[in-house]
Structure formats: structure tokens, C-alpha cells
Amino acid sequence: MPQYTLTYFDIEALGEPIRMLLSYGKIPFTDNRIDFEKDWAKFKAAMPMGQLPILEIDGKVMYQSMAISRYLAKQVGLSGANDLENYEIDNAADNINDFRAKIASAAYESHEEAKQHKYEILKKETIPFFLNKLDKIAEENNGHFALKKLTWADLYFTGLINYLNFIAQEDLLANHSNLRKVVENTHAAPGIKEWVAKRPKSNR
Template sequence: MADTNHHQYKLLYFDTPGRAEHIRYIFAYAGVDYEDFRIQKEKWPELKKTTPFGKVPVLEIDGKPVAQSNSIARYLAKKFGLGGKDEWESLQCDVLVDTLGDLQASVMQVMKEPDPIKREEIRARVTKEELPFYLSKFEKIVKDNGGYSVGNDVTWSDLVFAVLLDQFESMYGKTALNGYPSLKNLKEKIHNVPGVKNYLEKRPPRSPLPRQ
């Protein structure tokens, strides 16, 4: 879907999926052109001073910078017809995206913990308790909903699911979603959308994420 208002978009983030990947998926799915500006690690300290709140991603819309990844994603989703067909579906998208954020925060705890003993304790808890708890609930939602997370068509929450499920497979192996066929099918369905598939084929290898 083209942006009928012909806005100029420039997305600023590091050369890694991180907090910007669902925004990139939204642009890819909608078929809307944007500049995917990937910040080099050595350039970040200087560029940081020019951002609204000292963090990225930042989306420049006709040169005006906007911060906060989910605020950006929600805005684009509404603009490109991915925000749900009514206010209730829009609310359900927000609920699922925020809940996915809770799960992602738990997973990130493992990566951020410097102490190896504590890190393994956190990893064990997340792997045995939190991942199965959340993924089983998400599995039921998608299964009961006929293959979508919200409504009967693709919304931005489906794209967020695809991004995070892909990251879980990267961390825990390709068998990580074997017990969750509906989630696995949702991820594959999004990844086979021509625009998303084309983006993934051209996506550069990820670089280490600098500290913000």
C-alpha cells in the first residue's frame, strides 16, 4: 500500500534488528519507500545529541523527528491500514504488542546480566517459566483467531509477532516454536509476504548493538 500523502520517511537506527525491526517490517509489508539509515557505532555519540531524547529509533517524517519505537509503529500502522478495523481491534493490537514487550524484556535480562551464574539462573527461569507461559497464551489466541493475532486480517501486531518469534528462534534454535504451530505459521505467513520476503533477502548481517 503506497503512502498517498507522499511523505518522506527516514528511519534512524543501528545496523541490527533491535527496536526498529518491526518498523522496517511495516514499511516492507506496506510497500512504502523510506530511507533505512543505519547508524555506525563510531558515529553514534555525535548523532545522539541530535535526537529528541538521546535514543533511537527515530523516524523523520518530512524532516521532523519522532521518537519511541511503538509510537512510531502505531502511527505507521494506522496510516497504512494495519491498525485494525475499529477501536476494539486497535486496542487488542496494543495489548498484544505491550505483552510481547514484557516477554522481550525478560529475554533481554538474560543478555544484559554480566554475572554468569545469575545469567544462567535468569535464563533457566525465562526458558522454563516465562516463555512457555506467554507462548502458550499467544498460541491459543492465534489459533482461536484463525491464524491472526487480531481480527481476520494482518495487523501490525502480527508483524511484531513475526519479528520477535524470529528472534526467539535465533536465540533458542529452529525447534523453539515446534510446540506452537499457530505461532510458527503466523511467522512464516508474514515472512512470505512479497515485500517482507524481499526485505529479509536483502537485510544486511546484524552488527553488535552499541550502548544507548
């Protein structure tokens, strides 16, 4: 069996959908966690685009977490049965990624005044807009994001949610029961259930 090594920081965030996909597929992997403070500076320049996560499969280095997730989903049976089904999953994942990017643009803003302004817009407009849209999609898909069943879009959202809560500075699921169902359904899936029970604790 090929050797899988995921290298990421000691948090969930963009590494967690990949850890969940591997766990769902019962694929053993080395969960290599880089100490951001101590070790990241010396790793960064060697990374393909100066970023993590990377996934090594028998030494082949893969990067870009969504591209990796889509690839792994094919291997473990969490993608669609045809091109149109795969479009539906990709569409959902892109919506989630747009939401992530909007929150991140406030969280990582370095100019203090601009940052405050971004969080105001986020709280007043962007977060309610996305949560209502995403919750409705989850409702229409019976507690999933696409195809009324578990797909990698659900794992992508569920893997990211603690991190999204952290950078949004609020509990994004508090008033959206269909999004909570996506997370519950994903956490209940075989392989993921065991992973979530044993994974290192993280607040993001």
C-alpha cells in the same frame, strides 16, 4: 511524497517492525544503519531519549518503536476498524513486548550470577509460559495475533523474532507451529515478501 528515514543499528530487532510496516505500505524509505561500535557513542546524546530507532518524516523526528508502529499501521491499513479492534491489536503487541522485556532482562543483566539465575527462570518458566499463551492466541486467530487477520501486531512479532531468538539463545518457534504460521503469514504479505528477500542479512 514525504521523505522517510529510519535510523537504527545494522540489525533487525526494534527497527524491523518499522521497516516491515513501511515496506507493506510501499513507502520508500532511507534505511540508515548506524555502526554501533564506531558511531553510536557520538549519535546517542543527540537522540530524544538516547535510544534508537528513530523515524524521520520530512525531518520530524519520531521515536518509541511501538508508538511509531501504531502510527504507521494506521497509514498502511494494518490497524483495527474501531476502538475495540485497536484494543485487541494493542493488547497483543503489549503481550509480545512483555515477552521481549522478560528475555532482555536476562540478556542485558550485567551481574554474572544474577544473569545465570535469570536465564534459568527464563528457560524453565517464563519462555514456556509466554510461548504457550502466545501460540494459543495465534491458534485462535488463524495464524495471526488479533482479529483473525494481518495486523501490526503480527509485524511486530515477526520483525522481532530473529532478535528474540538471539537474546533467548534458542529457537523460540521450534515447537510452536501457530507462531510459525504468524511469521509465515507476515513474510507472505505483499511488500514484506519483497523486503525480506532483499534486506541485509542479520542474525538478530
